[in-house]
Amino acid sequence: MGGTAHDAIVVGGGLVGSAIALGLADAGLSVTLLDEGDVALRASRGNFGLVWVQGKGLPLDGYAPWTRRSSDLWPDFADRLTGETGREIDYQRQGGFHLCLNEEELQARALLIKRLHNQAGPDGYDCRVLDRDDLRQSLPGIGDAVVGGTFCPYDGCVNPLALLQALHAAGQKCGVTYLPGRRVDRIEGSGTCFAVRSGAEIHRADRLVLAAGLANRPLGAWIGLDVPVSPERGQVLVTERAQPWLDLPTTYVRQMKEGSVLLGDSHEDVGFDTGTTVAVTGDIATRALRTFPALAHLRVVRTWGALRVMTPDGCPVYDESDAHPGAYAVSCHSGVTLAAAHANVLAPAIADGSFRNIFAGFTGRRFDVSAH
Amino acid sequence: MFRRIDDAVRPAGITIWFEGQSLHAQAGDSLAAALLIHDAGAFRTTPVSGAPRAPYCLMGVCFDCLVEVDGVPNRQACMIEVRDGMQVRRQHGPAGVADDG
Numbered sequence: 422m423g424g425t426a427h428d429a430i431v432v433g434g435g436l437v438g439s440a441i442a443l444g445l446a447d448a449g450l451s452v453t454l455l456d457e458g459d460v461a462l463r464a465s466r467g468n469f470g471l472v473w474v475q476g477k478g479l480p481l482d483g484y485a486p487w488t489r490r491s492s493d494l495w496p497d498f499a500d501r502l503t504g505e506t507g508r509e510i511d512y513q514r515q516g517g518f519h520l521c522l523n524e525e526e527l528q529a530r531a532l533l534i535k536r537l538h539n540q541a542g543p544d545g546y547d548c549r550v551l552d553r554d555d556l557r558q559s560l561p562g563i564g565d566a567v568v569g570g571t572f573c574p575y576d577g578c579v580n581p582l583a584l585l586q587a588l589h590a591a592g593q594k595c596g597v598t599y600l601p602g603r604r605v606d607r608i609e610g611s612g613t614c615f616a617v618r619s620g621a622e623i624h625r626a627d628r629l630v631l632a633a634g635l636a637n638r639p640l641g642a643w644i645g646l647d648v649p650v651s652p653e654r655g656q657v658l659v660t661e662r663a664q665p666w667l668d669l670p671t672t673y674v675r676q677m678k679e680g681s682v683l684l685g686d687s688h689e690d691v692g693f694d695t696g697t698t699v700a701v702t703g704d705i706a707t708r709a710l711r712t713f714p715a716l717a718h719l720r721v722v723r724t725w726g727a728l729r730v731m732t733p734d735g736c737p738v739y740d741e742s743d744a745h746p747g748a749y750a751v752s753c754h755s756g757v758t759l760a761a762a763h764a765n766v767l768a769p770a771i772a773d774g775s776f777r778n779i780f781a782g783f784t785g786r787r788f789d790v791s792a793h
Numbered sequence: 794m795f796r797r798i799d800d801a802v803r804p805a806g807i808t809i810w811f812e813g814q815s816l817h818a819q820a821g822d823s824l825a826a827a828l829l830i831h832d833a834g835a836f837r838t839t840p841v842s843g844a845p846r847a848p849y850c851l852m853g854v855c856f857d858c859l860v861e862v863d864g865v866p867n868r869q870a871c872m873i874e875v876r877d878g879m880q881v882r883r884q885h886g887p888a889g890v891a892d893d894g
Contacts, residue, residue, distance in 0.1 A: 562890075661867050662840040666890040680840045680887040715890045720867065722856075 427453045427598070429628040429771075430617050432605050432640060435465035436581070436756030437763060438632030439588035444768020445630075446595040453624055454592065455603040455617065457633070462652075462695065464634050465756055467727020469657065469685050470581035470677075471670055472512070472758050475519060475548045475573035476530075478537045481736035483782040485541055488755070491762030492575045498761035499579070506590040510583040511678040517576030518560065518671040520567050520712050527569045534571055548573040559669065566711040570671075578670040580677060581757055588760070605633070608643035610745040615644075628771060631750040634730045635693075645744030649788055650752045652693055652728035656701045657685040658709075660719040667713070674709050674716075682719060684709040695726045729754040732785075739767070739783040741776055749776065750785075795829045807877040818875040825851060825858045825870035828881070836860050836870060840887035859884040 427450075431442040434456025442454040474492045478485030492514070499512035521527040531550045538546045552569045559572075593599055603619040608629070610616075615629040629644065631637045641648035662680030670676075673686035687701045702724050710716055730752055732738045737753035749771055753759060770776040808815050809824070811833060818827035825848045828836065835845030837859045848858035851871045858870040863880050866888035870881075 662887045663890045664887045682890075718890055719888065 425453070425622070425624050427451045427624065427626040429453075429630065430455060430615065430624050430626040431630045431632055432617065433457075433631065433633035433636070434589070434599065434601065435461075435463060435632070435634060436585055436588065436760055437465075437634070437751055437753065438630070439585065439592055440756075440760040440763040441630055441632055441751060441768045441771070442597045442599075443588060443592040443595060444764035445628075445772055446592060446597045447764070448769050448772035450628070450772055451596065451598075452592075453598045453600060453626070455605060455619060455624065456599065456601045457604045457636070458602040460604075462635055462693070462728050464727055464730055464754070465585050466582065467655075467657065467695075467725055468581050468757060469655075469675065469683055470579050470584070470757055471517065471672070471675070472514065472577040472579055473517065473672075473755070474575040474758075475517065475571055476533060476537070476672075477755070477758075478540055478546075479533070480734055481782065481787070482540065484736045485537060485546065487737070487762060487783075488758060489575065490766070491759045492577070494761035494765050495577065498765065502584070502587040502591050505594055506587050508583055508587040508590060509580075510587050511580040512577065512584075513579075514575065514577030515669055516572055516574040517578070517669055518556070518570050518572050520556070520560075520563065520570040520671055520673075522566050522568065522708065522711055524568055530571055547575065560667075562666070562713050562715055564711055564714045576670065578675055579757060580679075584757065584760065588764075605636075605640060608640065608748075610644060610742075610748060613747050615745070615748060627747055629745075629748040630771060631748075634752070635728060637730075637750050637752045641750050644742045644748040644750070646740050646742050646748070646750050647785060648738065648740070648750050648752055649733050649785055650730050650738070652690075653731040653754075654687070654689040654691050654694065654726050654728055655685055656687045656689075656697050656705060656724060656726045657683055658702055658705055658721045658724045659683055660716070661722050663719055666715070671712075673705070674713060681722075682716065684716075684721075693728065695728060697724045697726045730756075733788050737783055738785040739776075739780040740785050794832055795826075797830070807875060809875050809877075809879040809881060811881045812883065820875070822875045823851075823871050824860070824862070824873045824875050824879070824881065827875050828860075828870060835883065837884035838886055843886060 431438045445452045477488045607618040617624045637648040660682040667676040742748040846857040849855045853872045861882040862868040
């Protein structure tokens with residue numbers, strides 16, 4: 422049979438797979454990370470880079486505390502990544518805003534935050550609803566169209582491309598073998614060993630983690646897992662670099678440390694099309710201009726589309742295969758926010774076998790229709 | 794360092810202003826070419842490290858020829874044709890966002 426043997430194989434070199442590979446290596450496993458290559462859809466290379474807490478949680482009970490936990494782990498995680506790799510990732514956690522442009526939006530937002538407070542119970546859910554005067558204290562540049570918004574002190578942001586580089590670099594320093602250009606063609610499980618074929622190569626391990634984004638659906642079939650993920654396109658606009666002007670991120674406008682301003686937060690169901698459209702980029706720009714009129718001074722230099730990895734309820738799906746114990750699928754659209762928890766909590770649970778108990782609430786079986 | 798390939802071809806001369814100094818140019822010149830002929834040196838400094846930059850690709854791709862033209866920051870000198878009386882300044886780092894930027 423032959424093939425290269427490892428303790429664990431992670432399929433997918435994006436933010437989710439790289440974070441898990443790092444965490445498995447920390448736990449002392451020999452890890453090989455198989456990354457597809459430039460043809461991959463790569464949500465990790467198209468996202469907005471928010472480390473975000475507010476608004477997340479419903480309807481899955483465990484999701485809000487899981488997000489908050491990762492947010493709390495992030496400061497040390499960021500220090501560690503930069504310390505070990507020398508790569509600045511421009512992480513900050515000074516709070517963030519969601520801004521509303523009419524009363525209806527604001528009321529819906531306030532209701533969502535109230536429900537999240539109730540769901541969180543005594544642990545609290547520290548997110549405040551602000552009127553326009555409150556907002557102007559922190560964001561003097563908002564336009565007259567902004568009627569209010571919400572603020573959460575745990576929100577933050579990072580440079581997502583630098584984060585991906587740092588995760589790869591840290592993983593390789595900790596012994597992860599990174600293999601790019603390895604599209605996985607076939608997975609065979611026998612007993613507790615998995616053989617992963619990529620072209621002429623075979624890689625073997627007794628633990629297998631699928632972290633391949635939208636490809637988790639077809640790959641999951643090899644290990645008996647139904648992974649319910651589907652693409653949701655977001656389009657992003659980036660401006661020329663500008664002087665520091667917006668200290669804190671918002672859900673749809675943020676300024677990168679190096680000066681460019683990202684505008685985004687569209688949601689479309691267009692299959693696997695990663696293109697951009699004038700209609701949607703126009704809507705994004707219009708909303709951004711109504712929110713921050715001074716943006717009219719900046720030129721947009723590039724736009725792109727990327728596909729979120731969406732689950733039916735928008736919350737992560739974590740599963741270990743019943744048919745093939747030792748094979749896992751990790752799917753979520755919050756690879757940035759959850760990176761710290763994936764490396765520090767989820768990966769160790771895979772390494773020590775406690776995954777199934779700890780993450781029972783995140784199983785994809787929650788979507789099964791009961792047939793009593 | 795730079796000179797015109799064919800000095801015999803001389804369309805009407807015009808005047809542009811670079812950092813307050815008048816420079817001779819010819820109608821049809823790109824702004825980048827007109828400045829290069831006068832050894833204008835660095836056109837801009839980068840927003841991140843402040844390193845000096847001058848035109849590189851001269852075809853609209855590299856954005857290293859950015860200058861301020863008639864008060865508008867971050868214009869690509871290689872993609873703009875000179876115009877009589879044009880006021881040009883070096884682009885120092887990033888543009889401002891505020892109205893007075």
